[in-house]
Amino acid sequence: MSAGKTTIQLAVVGCGYWGKNLVRNFAQLKALRWLCDKNEIALQAQAQLYPEISVTQDFDEILKNPEIQAVVLATPAAMHYAQVKQAILSGKDVFVEKPLALHYKEGQELVELARSRGSILMVGHILEYHPAVTLLKDLVQRRELGNLLYIYSNRLNLGKVRQEENILWSFAPHDIAVISSLIGSEPTVVTASGGTYLQSGIADVTVTNLVFEQEVRAHIFVSWLHPYKEQKLVVIGDRKMAVFDDMAKEGKLKIYDKGIEWEGGLPIPRQTAETTLFLEEKEPLRLECQHFLECVATRQQPLTDGQSALKVLKILEASERSLQKGGLAVSLDEVEKSALA
Structure with a gap:
């Protein structure tokens, strides 16, 4: 269309x-x-x-x-x-x-x-509609990075401070959605901790840790109380590594052919090529809006449909529970069971 x-x-x-x-x-x-x-x-x-x-x-x-x-x-x-x-x-x-x-x-x-x-x-x-994320997903699915080991993301800025939701709910949904999509499953357990400095009861800074099957891990650091803006996602595989830096004017997605190799029983860092990947110059929001119109016209399910958003919501709620419990681990099963009560 x-x-x-x-x-x-x-x-x-x-x-x-x-x-x-x-x-x-x-x-x-x-x-x-x-x-x-x-x-x-x-x-x-x-x-x-x-x-x-x-x-x-x-x-x-x-x-x-x-x-x-x-x-x-x-x-x-x-x-x-x-x-x-x-x-x-x-x-x-x-x-x-x-x-x-x-x-x-x-x-x-x-x-x-x-x-x-x-x-x-x-x-x-x-972020699911960002050309860099689309390409990164393809690389992961084609196993260009090898087996995924861990992922981390930073989403930091000074403001916009919200009064109706904390930083976890304001910033972290983007990273939760992308990380879950890259790994292709949801975590079994999450922990979250944070700090409240500006408004009573509203966290300004949080760190969320996600544990997936096969011990794949991810952590998400979000803050609206930070001296500079950073939006960076790092994906570590056992063959290669990838960095998506959304604040970079050029070269937002880089692949690093780096890793660890074992020689004589000793771990030796492998330092080789760095590749900057070509991306389409398209506004992610425009792609997202076009996708919605196409789905309305054709009745196809959106990429970020209600079901996928529900998975993000489950992780958010588990993270919020952990945050309220001072960083204690919370399983996603706990969230599902409470929804049935």
């Missing part, structure tokens, strides 16, 4: 910090028909840029409009569950920014509701 010929009509709900980027992309893709935000200042700021688009401060008006086929939600995370549920019950397809919900049990309900209603449910795990 070409970007200029889509007949999908959708509404973007939430025109603020991130929502305005979705507004821009869906407007350029000729699918945007309505804007909705309770904040009149944010709404009018976008309305001035797109005067041909209808606007409202009433979410119910969007839900009741039969011409609107899909709803894009860029609202606070605490509102996701209720708004996604309302939209699906109103017969709309839904794109919602991460996380899908704030509780695994709520996420399960939304996924089942979308399935039973035949609705497209897609969650905005944008």
Whole structure:
């Protein structure tokens, strides 16, 4: 489906910090028909840029409009569950920014509701659409790196400090989604620890450790209280290593033909070539928005559908439980069992 010929009509709900980027992309893709935000200042700021688009401060008006086929939600995370549920019950397809919900049990309900209603449910795990991540997944699947040993990611910045969610829920979903996808399974157990410095009860810094089968491990360091911005993912295999540095202007993905070889019973570092891989110059958000429109048009399941987002949500909830327990290990089975209670 070409970007200029889509007949999908959708509404973007939430025109603020991130929502305005979705507004821009869906407007350029000729699918945007309505804007909705309770904040009149944010709404009018976008309305001035797109005067041909209808606007409202009433979410119910969007839900009741039969011409609107899909709803894009860029609202606070605490509102996701209720708004996604309302939209699906109103017969709309839904794109919602991460996380899908704030509780695994709520996420399960939304996924089942979308399935039973035949609705497209897609969650905005944008890194899954980054050309570097797409290429990295291909390399891992073709075993270019050999057997995976461990992965670590840093997602650090100074701000934007949120008041409705902690840093774990704000930053870590991106890395959890990519790491789980690269490894091809979910962890058996997680631990998370962190620090609260700015607002009572809201962690500003967390380190999450994930243990997968075959002792593959990953850790995720996130902070919005940091002197510089860093978004880096390092993947270590027993043959080669890869680094995805999203802050690099050029050469975002590098492959290092480095490792450890044993000679005479001693470990000897192997230092050879470094390769910078060619990437398409495409905006990940544009690719994500195009994918949603294609899924709405063809009824295919999105790459980041509700089921995949539910796996991320399970890991997030287990991490949050560990965080609240002072870093004690929490199994994913524990989260699943509590959802059945």
